[in-house]
Amino acid sequence: MAADARISNFGAKAHIALNDPKLRANFRRAMDGLMSKRAAQFADPDEWTALRARGAAIRARALAQLPELLERLEANCTANGIQVHWAETTQEANAVVLGILQAAGAKRVIKGKSMVTEEMHLNAHLEGNGIEAVESDLGEYIIQLAGEAPSHIVMPCIHKNKAEIAELFADKIAGLAYTENVDELTAAARAALRGRFADADAGISGVNFAVAETGTLVLIENEGNGRLSTTLPPLHIAVTGIEKVLEKLADVAPLLSLLPRSATGQPVTTYVNMISSPRKPGEKDGPRAVHLVLLDSGRSRVYGDVELSDTLRCIRCAACMNHCPVYTRVGGHTYTFTYPGPIGKILTPQLEGLDCAGDQPHASTLCRACADVCPVEIPIPDLLVRLRTEAVKPSAAAAVKGGGSGKSRAESLGWAGWTLMYGHPLAYRLATWGMALVGNWLPASAPMLKQWTSVRTKPKFAARTLHQLAREKGYGHE
Amino acid sequence: MPDPNRPKSVYFFGTCLIDLFYPEAGLAGMDLLRREGLRVVFPDRQTCCGQPARNNGHQDEARAVARLQLDSFPGDWPIVVPSGSCAGMMKTHYPELFEGTPDHARAVAFSARVFELTQFLVEVLQVRLEDKGRPVTITWHGSCHSMREMGVVDQPKALLRQLANVTLVENPREMECCGFGGAFAVRQAEISAAMVTDKVISIEETGAAQVISGDCGCLMNITGAAEKAGKRFTGRHIAEFLLERCHGR
Numbered sequence: 273m274a275a276d277a278r279i280s281n282f283g284a285k286a287h288i289a290l291n292d293p294k295l296r297a298n299f300r301r302a303m304d305g306l307m308s309k310r311a312a313q314f315a316d317p318d319e320w321t322a323l324r325a326r327g328a329a330i331r332a333r334a335l336a337q338l339p340e341l342l343e344r345l346e347a348n349c350t351a352n353g354i355q356v357h358w359a360e361t362t363q364e365a366n367a368v369v370l371g372i373l374q375a376a377g378a379k380r381v382i383k384g385k386s387m388v389t390e391e392m393h394l395n396a397h398l399e400g401n402g403i404e405a406v407e408s409d410l411g412e413y414i415i416q417l418a419g420e421a422p423s424h425i426v427m428p429c430i431h432k433n434k435a436e437i438a439e440l441f442a443d444k445i446a447g448l449a450y451t452e453n454v455d456e457l458t459a460a461a462r463a464a465l466r467g468r469f470a471d472a473d474a475g476i477s478g479v480n481f482a483v484a485e486t487g488t489l490v491l492i493e494n495e496g497n498g499r500l501s502t503t504l505p506p507l508h509i510a511v512t513g514i515e516k517v518l519e520k521l522a523d524v525a526p527l528l529s530l531l532p533r534s535a536t537g538q539p540v541t542t543y544v545n546m547i548s549s550p551r552k553p554g555e556k557d558g559p560r561a562v563h564l565v566l567l568d569s570g571r572s573r574v575y576g577d578v579e580l581s582d583t584l585r586c587i588r589c590a591a592c593m594n595h596c597p598v599y600t601r602v603g604g605h606t607y608t609f610t611y612p613g614p615i616g617k618i619l620t621p622q623l624e625g626l627d628c629a630g631d632q633p634h635a636s637t638l639c640r641a642c643a644d645v646c647p648v649e650i651p652i653p654d655l656l657v658r659l660r661t662e663a664v665k666p667s668a669a670a671a672v673k674g675g676g677s678g679k680s681r682a683e684s685l686g687w688a689g690w691t692l693m694y695g696h697p698l699a700y701r702l703a704t705w706g707m708a709l710v711g712n713w714l715p716a717s718a719p720m721l722k723q724w725t726s727v728r729t730k731p732k733f734a735a736r737t738l739h740q741l742a743r744e745k746g747y748g749h750e
Numbered sequence: 751m752p753d754p755n756r757p758k759s760v761y762f763f764g765t766c767l768i769d770l771f772y773p774e775a776g777l778a779g780m781d782l783l784r785r786e787g788l789r790v791v792f793p794d795r796q797t798c799c800g801q802p803a804r805n806n807g808h809q810d811e812a813r814a815v816a817r818l819q820l821d822s823f824p825g826d827w828p829i830v831v832p833s834g835s836c837a838g839m840m841k842t843h844y845p846e847l848f849e850g851t852p853d854h855a856r857a858v859a860f861s862a863r864v865f866e867l868t869q870f871l872v873e874v875l876q877v878r879l880e881d882k883g884r885p886v887t888i889t890w891h892g893s894c895h896s897m898r899e900m901g902v903v904d905q906p907k908a909l910l911r912q913l914a915n916v917t918l919v920e921n922p923r924e925m926e927c928c929g930f931g932g933a934f935a936v937r938q939a940e941i942s943a944a945m946v947t948d949k950v951i952s953i954e955e956t957g958a959a960q961v962i963s964g965d966c967g968c969l970m971n972i973t974g975a976a977e978k979a980g981k982r983f984t985g986r987h988i989a990e991f992l993l994e995r996c997h998g999r
Contacts (some may be wrong), residue, residue, distance in 0.1 A: 283938060290944050321813035597927045601944050636940050637931025637945075638805060654846075678807070685985030686801060691811040694766065695818055698793040704770055711770070723939035727947060728974030731771050738773035740766040742792040747762065747780050 276478045278608055280620070284293070285606040295431055299603050302430045306594040310645070311536020325745045327530045328649035330744065331585035334484075336573060341484040341517045348487030352459075352549040356563045363391040364721075365567045369394060369476065369509055370401055371565050375509050378403065378473035384491065384498040385409035386478030387569055387588065388511050389423050391610045394476070405476065408497035410461055412460040414533045414702065417444045423604030425611060426535045426590040457524050474503035475559070479512035480587070481527060482564070485520045488563065491545040492532065499545050508559040510547070514566050515575075515584035528586060529648035534589040569674070570623040577671040578657055583618050585648040590615075591653060592642035599633055614642035626663045627674030633659040704737050756874070759789040761829045761863075763819070765836045765966070767800035770985075772966045775987035778866050784994055786875050795822040804847065812876040813847055816840075820853060820860050821828040829863045830870045832989050834896020834955055839915040841843040842899050847918060866896060868906040868964055881913035881999030888986050889921050889926055889958035889989075891928065891949075891972065893965035906988055913995050923952035930971040955979055963983045 289295055314320040327434050334341060346356045357372075359365035369392075373381065381398060382672040383389070383405050389483025395405045395416070407416040413419065420439055422428030427435070434452050439456055442450040477498055488509050491498050491510035502508045513739060518524060532538040534541045575581050593599040604612035609620045609629065621629040628692035638653045646652065662671065663678030676723040716725040724730075742748050768776040780790045784863055796819060803812035813948035819840070823829050831837040839863040871877045890910060896902045910918050929935065929945025936942075949972055954963050961976075961983055963969050973985035 281829070284939065284942070288943050290940055495992065500924075597929070597945055598938075598941055601941060601948075609837045635941065635944075637927050637929060639895065639927035639931070639935045640898035641894070642899055643923070650780060650852065657805060657807065661807070661809055662807075665809070686806045687806070687811045689802065694797040694800070694815040695917060697797065697818070697822075697905045700797045707770060720911050720936045723936045727943040727978055727979075728971065731772055731970050731974065734773045738769045738776040738792075739794060741762070741773050741777050742762075743794065745777065745780075747790055747792040750796050 275468055278624075278628070280608045280631050282606060282622075282631045282635045285608065286602040286635075289602040289606050294433070295603055296601060298431055298433050299600050299613060302427070303594050303600045306537065310591060310594070313533035313537050313539065314742050323526060324647050324649055326526045327587075328585065330518065330526060331587070331648045334523070335347050335515065335575070335581060335584055337519070338514070338517065340382075341519055342514060344484040345487060346566075348484065349564055350487075352487045353552075354487060354489075354547075354549060356562050357563060357565045359466045359565055359567045360569070362567065362569050365392050365511065365565055365569070366397040368395055368565050369511065370398065370403070370505070372400075372402055372475055372509055373398070373567075374559070376474065378470070378507060380472050380474035381405040381411040381474045381476055382468050382501045382505060383407050383409075383412070384475065384477035384493065384501040385412050385428070386476065386511055387422070387610060388478055389476065390422060392511070392567070392571065394511070397577050404473075406465070407500055408465050408469065408495075409493070410458065410495060410497075410595055413461055413465065413628075414440065417441075420527075420608040421605065421610075423612065424587055424590060424593060426486070431605070441715045447561060469497075469500045469504050472501075475503075475505040476511065477502050479510050479516055479564075480511060480531070482517045482523055483519075483524060484517055484519050487548060488521065489545075490524055490528075491541065491547065492528065492541040493536075493545070494536075494542040496543055499543055502545060502547060502614040504559050506560045507563075508547070508561070509563045509565065511565045511567065514568055515573050515586075529588050531587050531613050532593040534645065572621045573671075573673065574619075577669065580618075580622060580655060580671060582650050583615075583622060583655060585650050586615055586619070587631060587648055588615075589647055591647065595641040595645050597639060597641065601742040614656075616648070618650075618652055618659060621659050621674070622672055625674030625677075626659065626672055626674045627677035630663045630674065630678045633657075635665070701739065704739065708733050708735065752826075752932050752964065757788065757828055759825070759827045760870075761823045761827050762792045762861055763823070763827070763829050763831045763840070764792060764795055765831065765833045765990050766977070767966045767970070768832060770791050771970060772987060774992050775966060776815040776832060778987070778993040779830070782867075782871065782877075783830060783875075784988055785996070786871075786877060788875075791825075793822045797862055799836040799839040801843075801846070804843060806933055809847065813851070816844060816857075817846055817853060819888050820844075820856055823860065823863075826863065828865055829860070829868065829875070830865050830867055832867040832987065833900050833967070834893045834900045835865045835965050835967055837864050838895035838899030840864045850851045855884065866900045866902045866905075866964065869902050872905040873881050878990060879909065879910070879912045879996055880992035883913070883915055883995040885917070886917045886960065887919060887958050888922065888960045888962050889953055889956040891920050891921065891963040891968055892924055893928050893955070893963065893968045896964055897925065902964070903929065906962075909988070909992060910962065916995065919956040919958050921952050921956050923949065925990070926952075927969050930967045932967070934969065934985060942955060942971075943975075946971050947979075948980060950976045950979060953983060960984055960991070962991050964988045
């Protein structure tokens with residue numbers, strides 16, 4: 273079942289975002305910066321083409337053998353001393369994490385950045401059970417202070433500008449005077465978090481890649497908070513979706529090149545953590561126990577469809593949203609669910625159902641900017657069309673939850689009429705003749721024209737069609 | 751020496767949008783081809799490439815209309831299309847649309863014959879244009895499907911740069927979608943409006959008197975918004991623009 277009972281209401285939320293000039297300026301500026309940084313990283317088109325093909329092949333190979341690789345991952349993690357847990361739903365995953373924490377008597381948790389735990393709404397679940405979870409990634413820390421959800425999967429507080437963060441910190445961090453000095457703001461967060469790392473009973477993190485061959489959890493980050501969260505507390509719980517598995521250790525390097533370059537335009541992240549076991553006898557640091565929670569939450573269903581399963585190749589770099597002309601204008605919160613932008617538009621309807629997020633695949637012009645920059649070649653626009661199709665005419669396999677929920681009698685009739693007109697030359701000739709005759713008399717308030725003319729003039733029907741002109745000029749004969 | 755691979759005859763697929771709203775652009779496209787000594791055939795039975803249905807998830811309807819186009823261009827001549835979007839539909843999506851149907855093989859063969867107009871003028875005909883027009887400053891708008899489905903990015907600009915009296919100012923936001931997106935403009939009208947408003951501003955900032963494009967969907971969107979906002983620049987389809995320059999109008 274769905275993680276929660278929310279329903280996407282893209283148009284209404286977009287309306288709010290579009291009328292917030294500060295929000296729009298924040299996103300526009302940030303996305304422009306990210307796009308130019310990424311472009312500088314992939315200035316050599318041949319290198320880019322070859323590397324992304326390799327990235328896509330690595331992810332496709334891992335997915336092609338996903339069930340076996342997950343078993344191998346479990347076996348190798350277990351052999352390394354990492355305890356592996358499986359969760360079918362986000363509720364189950366929350367229960368597993370809570371159970372581990374309660375068994376250890378943990379009350380204070382420090383968290384590294386993890387979108388899967390956002391998907392689970394883990395923090396709220398822990399809080400409801402008397403466990404305090406503090407986000408340690410600076411962006412996540414900021415939105416936790418603000419009581420908000422991430423608006424971007426890599427830069428969770430990208431919707432806020434410096435002044436907004438300064439105000440928030442002055443309000444929420446005891447003893448801090450208002451300052452827009454970035455170093456002072458960062459230092460304040462650092463000071464507030466330091467004690468949390470030292471006091472934490474447990475650290476919770478996400479996983480970028482889980483290597484089946486060696487039972488290694490790869491975690492990349494820039495602030496060192498991920499390393500502290502996973503090494504300082506006596507207990508580390510890593511949470512990941514089942515699709516993050518890779519076959520071999522050698523598969524990591526090309527993806528470690530693609531991911532940060534695509535995401536933030538960095539050649540490499542400041543920290544690359546490779547976690548392969550709890551503290552071993554004689555070692556001086558590291559957690560005493562490491563757990564890995566593998567979450568399905570609808571991914572198996574996605575996996576079951578040969579075309580849609582490309583969705584699972586995603587390495588969460590966010591290049592698609594950074595380059596999306598829709599995301600740039602409406603921001604991440606318009607998408608309601610955890611994953612915004614183009615990847616969210618294909619993932620969310622599959623995880624939550626077309627019945628509650630069926631409007632998202634339509635919130636795209638199919639401009640293909642996302643497909644152009646995806647480092648693992650996910651054909652996002654084609655999957656958007658596939659989901660639009662599932663919404664009105666579910667495939668025999670009933671691949672997607674809520675398939676068919678977008679059917680409407682009026683729309684079906686409209687398309688039947690369209691097919692009649694454009695599928696028969698005589699009908700087409702009659703219809704275009706009629707439209708050329710009366711089209712310009714349609715009032716701007718007519719259905720569809722009303723939306724169109726909100727910012728545009730009416731399209732002008734020509735007096736004669738190209739069919740007529742071509743015949744007159746002798747182009748019509750073979 | 752004449753190029754033995756140069757076709758003698760071509761088909762022209764006019765597109766449904768041009769048929770109703772911009773027939774002069776279609777006619778100009780055919781005239782440009784005829785000027786190069788080609789026989790240009792405009793099959794009267796043609797209608798629409800089927801993209802609207804495909805993009806809205808109605809694949810059976812898209813196939814029915816696309817099949818009429820497969821029937822309407824029976825010879826093995828190139829099919830030249832004055833729209834990167836419709837060309838993209840026919841070139842990249844017809845094969846998948848007909849996958850598993852008896853029409854698949856001919857859809858694949860059909861798609862191999864599809865060219866976007868400027869692509870055909872540059873790559874196949876290698877046209878040389880002589881500019882007889884007055885000095886003018888323009889900017890180019892590449893459509894998303896032209897650039898990202900047809901790979902047509904430089905060809906139209908190469909043609910425009912052949913024109914001695916035309917100054918082409920590139921738009922730094924050229925790669926960004928204008929917000930048309932077919933039904934998107936109605937389904938997500940406010941987002942579409944925000945996108946085209948930004949596009950119009952970026953064009954205005956180039957200082958160009960005209961925006962030239964190879965896609966009438968984008969043009970209808972951009973010039974409609976520019977006109978409503980009282981902007982000074984106008985828009986033209988590249989076929990019309992090129993033909994006028996060659997005629998000195």
